[in-house]
Amino acid sequence: MAKEFKRSYKFAFYTSLFITIFVSTSVAVYQHLSGNLNWNHLLIFSAVCYVFAFLIIQLRIEHFIYKRVKAVYDKVSLLESSSLKQDQITTDMATLTKEVEKFAEGKKLEIEALRIRENYRKEFMGNVSHELKTPLFTVQGYILTLLDGAIKDKAVREKYLNRASKGVERLIYIVRDLDMITKLETGDLHLHKERFNIVDLIQSVFDLFEMKAAKKNISLTFDTDYPTPIWVHADKDRIQQVLTNLVVNSIKYGKRDGTTEISIEDLIKNKVIVRVTDNGEGIEQKNIPRLFERFYRVDKSGSRKEGGSGLGLSIVKHIIEAHNEKIYVESDFGVGSEFSFTIEKEEKSKDKPKEQPKETTKKNNSSLKFF
Incomplete structure (x- = not known):
């Protein structure tokens, strides 16, 4: 039976008990000194005092926890709004602890995945830049050489234009292959x-x-x-x-x-x-x-x-x-x-x-x- 008690109930139970004992003892001492001590009245008073104290303390605890936990949920989007119920998050701190740990573990995995993706993105961009840069500079070099006067020499002109053409073909291969991979990944390239x-x-x-x-x-x-x-x-x-x-x-x-x-x-x-x-x-x-x-x-x-x-x-x-x-x-x-x-x-x-x-x-x- 004790295992079914939530931590907030235990806190309210013991706190109300301490308050009731203190107040009842004070009233009993006062009645004894005044000569009007009535045990039946004292027991009824103690029961009412305990119930009242328990309800007040429990409600205040739930309100206190709910406001602050709700603020945490809203900030980190721990759960969907439909799952945010007062009786689920305010009376069981163990459940809240598990949810927070689950959230933290999920965020840790997400951060690791983002780091891997970032490293892959940097490496990929570097590779793309290098693959495009090499043929581009090759083509540019041959064309600039021709513009500087080599175009007048028929043999040199033909050789440099052929080499520039090969550089352009390599660029076309890269662009076409990248386009194909993109279509395959997005499902735009249909198979026949x-x-x-x-x-x-x-x-x-x-x-x-x-x-x-x-x-x-x-x-x-x-x-x-x-x-x-x-x-x-x-x-x-x-x-x-x-x-x-x-x-x-x-x-x-x-x-x-x-x-x-x-x-x-x-x-x-x-x-x-x-x-x-x-x-x-x-x-x-x-x-x-x-x-x-x-x-x-x-x-x-x-x-x-x-x-x-x-x-x-x-x-x-x-x-x-x-x-x-x-x-x-x-x-x-x-x-x-x-x-x-x-x-x-x-x-x-x-x-x-x-x-x-x-x-x-x-x-x-x-x-x-x-x-």
Whole structure:
């Protein structure tokens, strides 16, 4: 029974008891000295005095606490106004203490999150500034040189204009990739899912970058022969963009005379997993958690030498997540890396021969993204 008493009730109970004892004792002494002591009247007086004192003290305590706690609630917005009830916050200080502790813990987590976001914002702005500044200054330098008189020399003019054009192209890559990431994050970039053969799509990506891989004598190959089509349901252009970024990345960081291998495996009933494996430089474990951040570079000097926007892996992650799928990374530094992602597999019942010509003759108009 005692556990059900609230702290404010205990305070009013004992305080009223002390007051009643003091007043009753004083009245009893006075009546005894005057010779009019009546125990029945004294007991009734004591009971009335106790009840009156208890009510007054309790009401004043509740009013005192309520005004001040309400002021705290209003200032920090601890609870919604609908939950601010006098019988909830004025008679149980333990509940108030828990709410304040909960509020403080929430604010602590919020402050930590804001600090992380602020650090990310500063780093992101610095990276954007650097990525834009490099090609801008390059273009400006060539143009100023031409304006200073080099334009009269036909050979120099053509060479500098070509280099300035490459700088502009890099700026366009960065702006387009940033725009795509923004659309993916906000949901403005809608996916156009269709049924297509993932084997043919991978082969087309291999064909596109065969010459680029040949410069480093890197083989682009499947892990095995896939004589039958593997039909999947996704946005074909976006998945091609994912494969493009992963294959180009493997070539960029691959070792000379190396291999880039792609395998397709059944994961569960309606999923397949596509693995892109290389025997290149590999990635240190400390860099993997930040690998998909915008502009994050494992090897800053090497990445900028190779060119690109620095947004490729970030775009890959957003495209895969837009499909409600997962992307994974496994890497051994100095041995190689494996990027894999899941994709929805088309049901076998939809695998009709008459649909195959439509898939094989459809042109691919996607713009390739390099990083």
